[in-house]
Amino acid sequence: xxxxxxxxxxxxxxxxxxxxxxxxxxxxxxxxxxxxxxxxxxxxxxxxxxxxxxxxxxxxxxxxxxxxxxxxxxxxxxxxxxxxxxxxxxxxxxxxxxxxxxxxxxxxxxxxxxxxxxxxxxxxxxxxxxxxxxxxxxxxxxxxxxxxxxxxxxxxxxxxxxxxxxxxxxxxxxxxxxxxxxxxxxxxxxxxxxxxxxxxxxxxxxxxxxxxxxxxxxxxxxxxxxxxxxxxxxxxxxxxxxxxxxxxxxxxxxxxxxxxxxxxxxxxxxxxxxxxxxxxxxxxxxxxxxxxxxxxxxxxxxxxxxxxxxxxxxxxxxxxxxxxxxxxxxxxxxxxxxxxxxxxxxxxxxxxxxxxxxxxxxxxxxxxxxxxxxxxxxxxxxxxxxxxxxxxxxxxxx
Amino acid sequence: xxxxxxxxxxxxxxxxxxxxxxxxxxxxxxxxxxxxxxxxxxxxxxxxxxxxxxxxxxxxxxxxxxxxxxxxxxxxxxxxxxxxxxxxxxxxxxxxxxxxxxxxxxxxxxxxxxxxxxxxxxxxxxxxxxxxxxxxxxxxxxxxxxxxxxxxxxxxxxxxxxxxxxxxxxxxxxxxxxxxxxxxxxxxxxxxxxxxxxxxxxxxxxxxxxxxxxxxxxxxxxxxxxxxxxxxxxxxxxxxxxxxxxxxxxxxxxxxxxxxxxxxxxxxxxxxxxxxxxxxxxxxxxxxxxxxxxxxxxxxxxxxxxxxxxxxxxxxxxxxxxxxxxxxxxxxxxxxxx
Numbered sequence: 001x002x003x004x005x006x007x008x009x010x011x012x013x014x015x016x017x018x019x020x021x022x023x024x025x026x027x028x029x030x031x032x033x034x035x036x037x038x039x040x041x042x043x044x045x046x047x048x049x050x051x052x053x054x055x056x057x058x059x060x061x062x063x064x065x066x067x068x069x070x071x072x073x074x075x076x077x078x079x080x081x082x083x084x085x086x087x088x089x090x091x092x093x094x095x096x097x098x099x100x101x102x103x104x105x106x107x108x109x110x111x112x113x114x115x116x117x118x119x120x121x122x123x124x125x126x127x128x129x130x131x132x133x134x135x136x137x138x139x140x141x142x143x144x145x146x147x148x149x150x151x152x153x154x155x156x157x158x159x160x161x162x163x164x165x166x167x168x169x170x171x172x173x174x175x176x177x178x179x180x181x182x183x184x185x186x187x188x189x190x191x192x193x194x195x196x197x198x199x200x201x202x203x204x205x206x207x208x209x210x211x212x213x214x215x216x217x218x219x220x221x222x223x224x225x226x227x228x229x230x231x232x233x234x235x236x237x238x239x240x241x242x243x244x245x246x247x248x249x250x251x252x253x254x255x256x257x258x259x260x261x262x263x264x265x266x267x268x269x270x271x272x273x274x275x276x277x278x279x280x281x282x283x284x285x286x287x288x289x290x291x292x293x294x295x296x297x298x299x300x301x302x303x304x305x306x307x308x309x310x311x312x313x314x315x316x317x318x319x320x321x322x323x324x325x326x327x328x329x330x331x332x333x334x335x336x337x338x339x340x341x342x343x344x345x346x347x348x349x350x351x352x353x354x355x356x357x358x359x360x361x362x363x364x365x366x367x368x369x370x371x372x373x374x375x376x377x378x379x380x381x382x383x384x385x386x387x388x389x390x391x392x393x394x395x396x397x398x
Numbered sequence: 399x400x401x402x403x404x405x406x407x408x409x410x411x412x413x414x415x416x417x418x419x420x421x422x423x424x425x426x427x428x429x430x431x432x433x434x435x436x437x438x439x440x441x442x443x444x445x446x447x448x449x450x451x452x453x454x455x456x457x458x459x460x461x462x463x464x465x466x467x468x469x470x471x472x473x474x475x476x477x478x479x480x481x482x483x484x485x486x487x488x489x490x491x492x493x494x495x496x497x498x499x500x501x502x503x504x505x506x507x508x509x510x511x512x513x514x515x516x517x518x519x520x521x522x523x524x525x526x527x528x529x530x531x532x533x534x535x536x537x538x539x540x541x542x543x544x545x546x547x548x549x550x551x552x553x554x555x556x557x558x559x560x561x562x563x564x565x566x567x568x569x570x571x572x573x574x575x576x577x578x579x580x581x582x583x584x585x586x587x588x589x590x591x592x593x594x595x596x597x598x599x600x601x602x603x604x605x606x607x608x609x610x611x612x613x614x615x616x617x618x619x620x621x622x623x624x625x626x627x628x629x630x631x632x633x634x635x636x637x638x639x640x641x642x643x644x645x646x647x648x649x650x651x652x653x654x655x656x657x658x659x660x661x662x663x664x665x666x667x668x669x670x671x672x673x674x675x676x677x678x679x680x681x682x683x684x685x686x687x688x689x690x691x692x693x694x695x696x697x698x699x700x701x702x703x704x705x706x707x708x709x710x711x712x713x714x715x716x717x718x719x720x721x722x723x724x725x726x727x728x729x730x731x732x733x734x735x736x
Contacts (some may be wrong), residue, residue: 053514055633056492056514056631056632056633057511057512057514057632057633058492058512058513058514059512059513070556070557070560070561071551071556071557071560072547072549072556072559072560072570072572072574073572073574074571074572074573074574082560082564083564151587154584154587154588154589155587159588174587174588174589175546175589253544254543254544254545255534255542255544255545255546255591256544256545256546256571256591258544265589266573343576344576344577344580345575345580346573346574346575346576346580346581346584348574352551352574352576355485355551355552355576356485356551356552356556356574358489359484359485359488359551359552360552360556360557361512362488362492362508362509362512362513362514364488364489364492
């Protein structure tokens with residue numbers, strides 16, 4: 001060994017080798033070339049577009065956002081009038097998108113889980129009903145379903161003057177569902193504070209119960225105590241401040257109902273359409289997740305004396321979730337992006353408002369850029385949250 | 399090194415694509431080369447642009463495009479139509495997807511100055527109105543406080559509507575739907591109390607789509623000026639001239655008493671105005687860059703303005719009104735062809 005010639009390999013010298021023979025130098029060089037080329041392409045596209053817009057005398061820039069919009073928007077979470085700016089109109093559209101997406105995700109998850117479990121039911125009727133639901137809903141185009149629900153809500157109920165009144169203060173008409181609104185009372189701040197305290201206390205109790213069960217094996221009725229804390233604490237506070245309560249009743253004045261809360265046919269159709277459609281996909285994901293858990297897990301847990309519900313909750317679902325969560329994330333993203341079909345049925349979401357804006361101002365590139373930025377932000381946020389949740393429920397090896 | 403070759407190829411590609419972007423081809427040459435005119439029209443507004451039972455596009459806006467095709471290509475049928483919603487129309491023209499936008503579009507300053515398009519004339523003077531079901535018992539637009547109003551987005555209609563209600567201190571709930579068929583469907587289903595658009599559009603919708611046209615009334619208030627006309631991309635003056643003078647030729651023909659039926663009899667007319675019009679004297683077609691028989695082709699194949707109006711608008715029950723020729727007390731005034 002000692003007789004090996006010295007020329008075969010020299011130890012690395014202290015100086016830096018900048019020749020192209022050095023793989024590190026070559027790698028860095030290629031990176032610079034690639035980044036430079038991509039940068040040039042982007043610069044070319046942007047400058048070319050700006051130049052073309054200028055030669056065609058099409059206005060550019062985002063200055064129009066501060067101009068008065070003059071657009072009417074049918075429903076809004078925040079106060080809005082046509083005298084407000086385009087920026088505020090866009091914000092109204094964004095909130096409308098978020099409203100339908102968030103409520104839609106929650107409801108689609110609930111409905112999808114129920115249908116998914118129902119498909120595995122040993123009851124033939126329940127399983128077949130769930131199966132027909134899934135096969136019909138996921139095999140029809142969503143746009144068609146939205147138009148169906150919208151037409152249904154529009155034509156099912158009579159005009160506002162002949163509105164159906166199933167309960168006092170509740171009106172069903174082709175203008176939507178009118179509900180009485182609960183008016184904010186001065187003491188409600190305390191009730192809200194008590195609710196937060198109740199939730200914190202419930203979390204603390206459940207942690208304590210878990211630790212106690214781990215060390216002593218004794219169980220604690222966590223569900224009932226938590227429920228009592230979450231509902232009871234604000235309830236007692238509500239009574240203590242004298243139970244102030246007032247409703248704003250909707251009433252027919254002129255053409256339409258005034259006061260109360262309105263659930264428009266457009267919002268209802270979009271929500272129902274998105275929820276039932278996405279739930280069909282989530283149901284299949286839930287079913288696949290449960291089936292992915294080995295039958296032996298069921299048998300072992302049952303042999304330990306757990307009830308079927310407990311087996312599902314404590315043994316099967318925690319394992320199934322690892323299979324369920326990643327594909328469900330993409331269903332959430334789909335639901336959010338599909339909400340842009342609102343344009344077809346007149347729900348003022350971000351796409352609808354931005355489309356109108358880019359038409360009134362003629363600045364299509366800026367309008368489309370805003371729409372893309374909004375959807376990218378929403379989608380990446382949902383993705384980030386779901387990835388965090390996925391890590392949280394990942395199998396912890398002990 | 400193969401990588402260097404790749405970089406060189408990329409650079410060459412960029413240089414190649416950079417060149418044509420700066421030089422724009424003229425629309426007239428492009429139209430002559432492809433041998434048809436691409437025309438942006440409404441998705442379906444009877445009287446202005448809508449396909450008939452045979453699938454042939456008919457309407458006063460359609461006739462403008464046919465007139466241009468007759469002038470440039472000598473055949474009024476060499477037109478391809480692109481149905482556009484209110485929201486799509488300007489982008490379609492800006493991007494070069496269509497050669498002419500003839501889609502009951504209101505000429506306004508902001509559109510003319512900031513969209514990169516040029517309006518070339520007016521083929522219909524209109525104004526915005528309101529339609530309500532008769533059974534509501536509404537007699538005036540001033541009684542519409544609190545109403546739900548169906549309206550199409552991306553239109554001047556939408557802006558006039560908010561202006562009018564604000565000026566009169568009234569509230570309304572908008573129901574904004576992009577597709578014309580859906581917005582009128584929503585109105586007839588009772589989703590809104592009021593449908594608003596240009597008065598001609600109201601009449602057209604009432605005639606063509608209402609289950610019973612007599613159940614709906616158009617309120618007397620006309621709340622805006624809506625001069626509707628064709629537009630072209632800015633910066634191509636020759637093409638703008640051709641579209642403008644094709645429109646004038648239809649009006650001039652009415653003024654001279656030339657129709658599709660009698661123009662052949664006037665080919666040898668001694669009237670110098672008619673001689674210029676049919677291309678017997680003067681080189682007016684050549685000046686525009688088209689055939690000297692351009693105006694003859696328009697009238698022979700499409701007809702004059704009055705014929706187009708009678709064919710398309712009169713069946714809707716809309717009086718000629720301010721759309722009469724200037725000498726009959728209207729606003730239509732063609733510039734002289736000479």
